[in-house]
Amino acid sequence: MIYFDQAASSYPKPPEVAEAMVQAVNEIGANPGRGSHRLARTAADLITGTREKAARLFGCSNPKQALFFANATAALNQAIKGFTWSAGDHVIATTFEHNSIRRPLEHIKHEHGVNITYITWDGDESAFIRRVEESITAKTKLIAMSHASNVTGTVFPVGQTAHVAKKKHIPLLVDASQTAGHIPIDMKEMGIDMLAFPGHKGLLGPQGTGMLLVNGDVDLQPLLHGGTGRFSEEPLQPAQWPEKLESGTLNTPGIAGLQAALAFHETREQENVPRETMLSQVLLQGLKQIEGVTCYEPVGQGLHMPIVAFNVLDIPSQEVAMILDSHYDIAVRAGLHCSPLTHEMLETMDRGVIRASFSLYNNEAEVEQFLHAIGEITESYKVI
Known part of the structure; x- marks a missing residue:
C-alpha cells in the first residue's frame, strides 16, 4: 500500500522503535517507580532518560516538567483544564484549531463562563499579531494555538505570538502535533510555556504516547488523582512534579519506543x-x-x-x-x-x-x- x-x-516506523518496545516488554516488564528491585529501577531509568531526552530536544528547562500522557489530546486537556478558571476569564486561540484544543476550550467556556476569542489567519503575519494584541484584555489568562494546521499544513507565527504573550505575562500553550519531528522547536528560544505533542506522528514513535512539556512556573492542577509510587504517605496528590500530574502506571513499552524515536529524530535534525x-x-x-x-x-x-x-x-x-x-x-x-x-x-x-x-x-x-x-x-x- x-x-x-x-x-x-x-507508518512505517524506524525498526529501532519496535525493537525498543519489545525489549521493554520482554526484558524489563516491571512498574517504574513502584519498587526498589533491579527491573523496577531499570524501568524508572528508562522513563527518566526519556524525559531528559525530550527536554533537551525541545528546550524544556526542567526534565521533571516533561510529562507523559496517552496522546497529545490528553496533554492538551491537562494544560487547559489544569488552570483554575473563573467566570469572565479569557482565552485566545485561532480559527485553525483542532478539536483537541477547541473542545477543551469550549468545555471551560460552558462549565466556567470563560470567554474565547478565535483569531483568524490570512497569511499576513503582522495583521495576525496585531489581532492577537488587540484581543488581549485584563482577563486574558492563556493563549492556546496550533503550531501548524493539520488540514493545510500552514505554519503559524508562534515565536512572534510568544513575544506578545511574554510582554503581557500570559502563558502560551502550543499544540505541536503536526510540527514535532518535522521542524526544530526550542521552547526557551521561542518563548513557549507549554508544548504538547504526540509520539506517533512526525516523530515516528508508537501510538499511545504523548507529552506535555512545561517551561517555568506554570501552576497546573491535576486532572487525575491516584497512585504515584512516591509520596504514598500523603492523602492528597503530591505537589512535586512529575508525580503531581502523573497518576497510575505509565506506558513503559510505549515510552521505550518514544525514546528510540527521539534518538532517531536527533539524527535528522540537521536537514x-x-x-x-x-x-x-x-x-x-x-x-x-x-x-x-x-x-x-x-x-x-x-x-x-x-x-x-x-x-x-x-x-x-x-x-x-x-x-x-x-x-x-x-x-x-x-x-x-x-x-x-x-x-x-x-x-x-x-x-x-x-x-x-x-x-x-x-x-x-x-x-x-x-x-x-x-x-x-x-x-x-x-x-x-
Missing part, C-alpha cells in the same frame, strides 16, 4: 529541508496541473508541513478516498479532520477535503502513482 496518511499516524516536505511540493504542483482539482494551499510565507489538501470536482472527499483505497491501494485521509473551524474558513464543511501527508519513508515514485490515480478518477467523473 502507498501510505499517504502520515499526518494522522506515521535543511526534509525530503517529505519536498515530496509534498512535487505533489502539490502536480495536482495543480490536473483540471478539476482544487488545492487548498498553505497560507503565508516560509515553512509549511508535508501536507497537501485538495478536492476533485464536486465529488465528496470520502468517496475519492474510498476509490483510492479500494482501486489503487492508496491510503489518504478525507473529511473534516477534527478541525471544523478550518473547514468553515475553507468553505468545505459540506464535503471536507482529501489530505495526503508524507514522512521520510515516502518517495517520488509513489507521488507519480498518486497523480496518475487522481488523474484517472478526475477524468472518469467528467464522463459521468
Whole structure:
C-alpha cells in the first residue's frame, strides 16, 4: 500500500522503535517507580532518560516538567483544564484549531463562563499579531494555538505570538502535533510555556504516547488523582512534579519506543529541508496541473508541513478516498479532520477535503502513482 496518511499516524516506523518496545516488554516488564528491585529501577531509568531526552530536544528547562500522557489530546486537556478558571476569564486561540484544543476550550467556556476569542489567519503575519494584541484584555489568562494546521499544513507565527504573550505575562500553550519531528522547536528560544505533542506522528514513535512539556512556573492542577509510587504517605496528590500530574502506571513499552524515536529524530535534525516536505511540493504542483482539482494551499510565507489538501470536482472527499483505497491501494485521509473551524474558513464543511501527508519513508515514485490515480478518477467523473 502507498501510505499517504502520515499526518494522522506515521507508518512505517524506524525498526529501532519496535525493537525498543519489545525489549521493554520482554526484558524489563516491571512498574517504574513502584519498587526498589533491579527491573523496577531499570524501568524508572528508562522513563527518566526519556524525559531528559525530550527536554533537551525541545528546550524544556526542567526534565521533571516533561510529562507523559496517552496522546497529545490528553496533554492538551491537562494544560487547559489544569488552570483554575473563573467566570469572565479569557482565552485566545485561532480559527485553525483542532478539536483537541477547541473542545477543551469550549468545555471551560460552558462549565466556567470563560470567554474565547478565535483569531483568524490570512497569511499576513503582522495583521495576525496585531489581532492577537488587540484581543488581549485584563482577563486574558492563556493563549492556546496550533503550531501548524493539520488540514493545510500552514505554519503559524508562534515565536512572534510568544513575544506578545511574554510582554503581557500570559502563558502560551502550543499544540505541536503536526510540527514535532518535522521542524526544530526550542521552547526557551521561542518563548513557549507549554508544548504538547504526540509520539506517533512526525516523530515516528508508537501510538499511545504523548507529552506535555512545561517551561517555568506554570501552576497546573491535576486532572487525575491516584497512585504515584512516591509520596504514598500523603492523602492528597503530591505537589512535586512529575508525580503531581502523573497518576497510575505509565506506558513503559510505549515510552521505550518514544525514546528510540527521539534518538532517531536527533539524527535528522540537521536537514535543511526534509525530503517529505519536498515530496509534498512535487505533489502539490502536480495536482495543480490536473483540471478539476482544487488545492487548498498553505497560507503565508516560509515553512509549511508535508501536507497537501485538495478536492476533485464536486465529488465528496470520502468517496475519492474510498476509490483510492479500494482501486489503487492508496491510503489518504478525507473529511473534516477534527478541525471544523478550518473547514468553515475553507468553505468545505459540506464535503471536507482529501489530505495526503508524507514522512521520510515516502518517495517520488509513489507521488507519480498518486497523480496518475487522481488523474484517472478526475477524468472518469467528467464522463459521468
